[in-house]
Amino acid sequence: MVQSMTDLQSAKTRVEPRKGQSWLLLLLLVAVGAFFRFHMLGVRSLWPAECFSILVARQPWPLFLRTMWWGEGNMAFYYVLLRAWLVLGDSQIWLQSLSAVVGVLAIPAIYALGSRFLSRNVGLIAAGLLAIHSFHVERSEVLRSYSLLTLVVILSTCSFLALLESPRRKDLWVLYVLLSALAIYAQTFSVFLLAGQWLALLPTRIKRLGVLRLLTAGTAIGILTSPLLAVMILENKGQLDWVPRLTPTSILNVFRGIVGADTLAMQSSMASALLLALYVAAWIFAVWGLFRAERPEVDQPTTGGAVTVLTWTLAFPVVAMTAISLAKPILYPRFLLMCVPAGVLLAAQGLATIEKHLARGRLVSYAVLLLMICLSLVGTHKLDTTLGKSGLDWRGVTNHILSHREAGDAVIFYTFGGNWTWEYYVGRARKASDNGPSPATLFPLSFDRASIVSRTAPYNRVWLVLQQDIPTPQSDANTALLIRTMQEQFRLVEEKEFAGVSMYPGESVTINVALYTAPAPQNSH
Secondary structure, eight states: OHHHHHHHHHHHHHHSOOHHHHHHHHHHHHHHHHHHHHTTTTSSOOOHHHHHHHHHHTSOHHHHHHHIIIIIGGGHHHHHHHHHHHTTOOOHHHHHHHHHHHHHHHHHHHHHHHHHHTOHHHHHHHHHHHHTOHHHHHHTTSSSSHHHHHHHHHHHHHHHHHHHHOTTOHHHHHHHHHHHHHHHHHOTTHHHHHHHHHHTOOHHHHHHHOHHHHHHHHHHHHHHTHHHHHHHHHOOOOTTTTSOOOOHHHHHHHHHHHHTOTTHHHHOHHHHHHHHHHHHHHHHHHHHGGGGTTSTTTSOHHHHHHHHHHHHHHHHHHHHHHHHHTTSOOOOGGGGGGGHHHHHHHHHHHHHHHHHHSTTHHHHHHHHHHHHHHHHHHHHHHHHHHHTTOSOOHHHHHHHHHHTOOTTOEEEEESTTHHHHHHHHHHHHHHTTOOSOOOEEOOSOOSSHHHHHHHHTTOSEEEEEEOOSSOOHHHHHHHHHHHHHHHHHSEEEEEEEEOOOOSSTTOOOOEEEEEEEOOOOOOOO
16 A cells, blocks of 8 residues: 555645746746737727716715615726726836736636645646636626636635645635625626536535534625625615526537637637537546546545535536526626636546546647647637737717717617717816817607607717627617608718627627708898
8 A cells, every 4th residue: 555655645736836837837838828818908089888887986985885785896806906006107008907917817726726635737737738728818807806706716716625624624615605695795696506506515524614604604605795785675776687598509608718719719619619518528528537536546536525515606506596597697708707717627637537537648748738738829810819809999989070070969879888988088088188069968868759859969979989899679669760850850971881790699799970060040031
């Protein structure tokens, strides 16, 4: 027995890099991840949802708290961080860099999780896959809470697995409760991932952790997040009504996002399918390895528990949100970014399982890993080349209107999110010494003909800016009413289309700008 353990240790030493080598490789992966997340900041225009984040974060504390209560508490943790970030500046690159910094921090965090509970090799592979993961890269450039949630989920999972080893440590219980509450305040849907952690507990693990401790932790999380629960129940204003109905394609898009094959699909559907198939195959081998974990001479004792938890945190959010979407659509790729850490860790563990248990396993695992890296890099490169022409050029729209404005102009944005981008970019123009007159924004606007005529009547020139991410029958009707009323009351003198290539299936990225002027008064003679 002693000899076999010695042989296992020597084999492990030959396979795994030394600690110093691991740190050098990790630093290289962090540098690669930082490059992909930072070098394209500022290339595209900010989107309405991002400018809304800025608007909320700038509010005085009393108004900020009221806004959280009125239905925006879902991202409260991110908004608080953004408030602090705004103290040091409000340039686009600086604001985007908050999500980028958090996204880069997720790389060493996932290495720490993988190396602590699986192996150093698994941690390095997972860190490498996350560093070049196109979906995580893209979301790390967005002024929303997605990259923050990814980091908090990694830390929450790490503390949960540590509890499985040391259930009597009160500091770990406190840490887990705090991280879980922060995850929920970063995005409400993280409750599905946290539920997956708990569902992974077998009766033996529940007994080891202690029923009373589990109930106490659950109660503490519930108390800490009760304000958000109250907001969801009492202030539901249909924030998710835009989510498309569930289809097989929408489910496929979710899995493409989890494995980083979303932008790759724009390059080649075959390449995207291959990357997805490689990930799924690696996941299967990782779960298959659970049955070998009962042999201590093959796997470390902690590996089985970690793989079980990761499997549940990958599968349960997708299954639960898919089931709910049959009644109320909530399944959308970016909401499942929280599953990416479990996805890359299970893929890395699957490759390690192939290396250990298959004939010529090392050759096979290295070949699969190389192919996954190449396909991921193609997807990330496609993201870079698409970003500059991805549409939703609200910065260009603002500059166009400001460069052709006249005193007394007005502007109507529909959908209304354009008002948020206009406010941000006009503010930036002011800081760049643009002292010209700023067109009045007609917001809010009621969608009846009399109201539109009344609001536009005082102006000789009105800009109409139209854009719909995901058109609905109601938004199409509102758009038609706006155009028809403007054509009846004004004369169309200019139209300009700001087009682009959508990175998200089913979403429109084109913005249409039209300038209407009041007809010249008719001569009575």
